[in-house]
Amino acid sequence: MWKAPGFIPTLVAVAAAFGSWSLLLPVIPLAALDAGHDTAMAGASTGVFMAATVATQIFTPAALRRLGYNPVMVFSAFMLGVPALGHLLGLEAWNLLLFSALRGVGFGALTVAESALIAELVPVRFLGKATGMLGVFIGVSQMIGLPLGLAVADAAGFGPVYVIAAGTALIAAVMCLRIPRIKAAPKVEPSAYEYPEERATAQVATWKLVLVPALAVTSLSMSFGAVSSFLPAAVLDLDPATGAVIGGLMLSITGGSSMVWRYVAGMIADRRGAPGTTMIPGQVVGFLGVALMALVIANEWSVWWLVVAGILFGGGFGMVQNEALLVMFFRLPRSKVSEASAVWNIFYDAGTGLGSFVLGAVAAQAAYSGAFGVGAILVVGGILGTLADRWVGAHRIAERDNTRARLRQVPVARRAVAGARRVRRVAARPVELERLITRRAPRQGWKPPVEEPSVSPEEGPDTPTR
Template identity: 25%
Template structure:
């Protein structure tokens, strides 16, 4: 199977994961009524998914580190499908909570392994596009999968929506198990490798910036419906969620092409983070003009989803000897993504509970995003100065692999460092 088709299978798995991660928020009222719990308590099933995605998955990946990437992907999809079937069959709140936690672990195993495999399956000059396709599959889940799941739930109940997600997971499992080629040099990293990656200043900075981005973006997404109601008088948020998701798909796919063509993922990441902050800051002021709220929503979705592509590209480019260090760093970044989402949701709920009008909730979220820009431009720049590029890092004739390493030397310091490395990048093949 060609690399592009193989990456397409991974994108299908990401589509299932994205649908599962984002559809549950729309099912909470029905789940609460069926299981006789409050909506806020039902919402803890989302927290269970998110936290297990972030925390349990790295531990399980460490245990399975010697199995290889394809085996890990198959295992992850088996866990994901079984857990969603268990969610659909849950007869009590405790059973559903446990099943959602297991589903989050399966999703967390799959996503970083899929990104690592996508890069390993294509030539170096197509890595950005491959990452964009895998991330585009996940964002497509918010555009197509979430509305489809909610439509099924409206007609047949919330359990039917979870059976739909189970079916998507099984289709992805069948494709990966039977048609995905062996992924050379991309075994799951051990726990020691993950902790070692976190100890590297450049990796730590990239992961920290990702955390700030998801606190702002995914945290605010949890409360998008009340924000839209207060800021723009919106009744049903579903069409606006579609606009957000469409922006996300476009951003994910376009980001990969931009990374490949410019070779400057650090500059792209800081630009996207600034765009996200600006879009969030604009949201409270859009209510006076009908339809104007769609503009910041589309920008938010595009910048938020696109941001993941250059960040993962930067982390994978850190490894000049194989895929182990890059895979460990991507796993950390994936965990930071969902930890940030959980922290953002908690902080947003706390702010609303203490009387903050939902209309103004995007403003502190925008502040967190802009704080990530400052972190990127200051702390990361200092790290780059303390860790100069080794003399042997540039090898004549190394092609795009060398280009990626040169770019990542600049990535630690954001726009300023990317500019400093520009003569080297410009001369790369």
């Protein structure tokens, strides 16, 4: 894995880019509130950022085919952090929303490109561990950047945070220059594939192959939207004394658990040679985590149970993240690697934003326990979808390039099938089999080959030949 060309520069570049993003994620809304905007405008800064992210992710696969990974990632790393310097000009509404949207463009292109690039650079037998290691680098940068941005803002103001974030993004852009200059594989017509199973996969609609793993990610990312928004506050409300100490660390605890178990899931997938082994266990563990959060808050149990719940939820979410991405890579042909990355990121980011909004509305009516309870129900829906997909996948007949279905529709092929059955019946009787071949071969324009002994210049006419 480590010897793959460009793998290490990619990890360093992604870690720096996500570090820049993590520095600004909690700081921009806080700066908006400090500038006199209401909570709606502060939330709009994040909403505009995510809207630009999702919109950019839709078009990134085409850019990767036309321009290549190197220029797209350099551009995205630059756009992710450097526009933050625009906030030094002021925090009027247009300024706040414009530069947030520009940063969202960079984030959208980067998230699609980095996952697809890993699949291009690393051999398939190491892909699970490689995507897990990508999650480790992202997780470490987030664990450092999220509290660091708030600490710098508290000590020196918001301006230094903007400058540090821009400088970190420039480091990422420089590291992206060391990425191999390759382009995403072009779209290939199904007839160009060498093997029938590849042609069958290429002809099946993409959404049919990726919908279930995408929904598995979304069901947990919606719950993550509630966890990231309300878990620290819930810890503080449950136990003001202890919550003041561990409330700010809850997201780091959840993120650290996610990082570790995402890598473990990748290792298991590589050992088994195929993804999906830890998908349902990860969903179940994630359900237990978010359900435990609802029970602890509703029954006012010890705040330390929320720490346990955060570890469970983060671990399950990490496993599902890696498994869903690997399943998409595994199901789609190589020419659609960038589409797989785009779908995964779109469902992840859209689920996080939608979860924050929908479960936030639930929390306003039914408190934090109600929000986490609904989140647990969403995860159950994802589990049922995965179970149904496994059962159907084990029993269904492929819609295209299915030999049995085609033979039933072609009269000549039906006669060929009957002849094949007759061959199998007489295969155990060599005399009848030889008579059958001798009688039918001339009608098919085929004659049995006649072996003639060949004599090399070094061999004499009496030398045995093979």
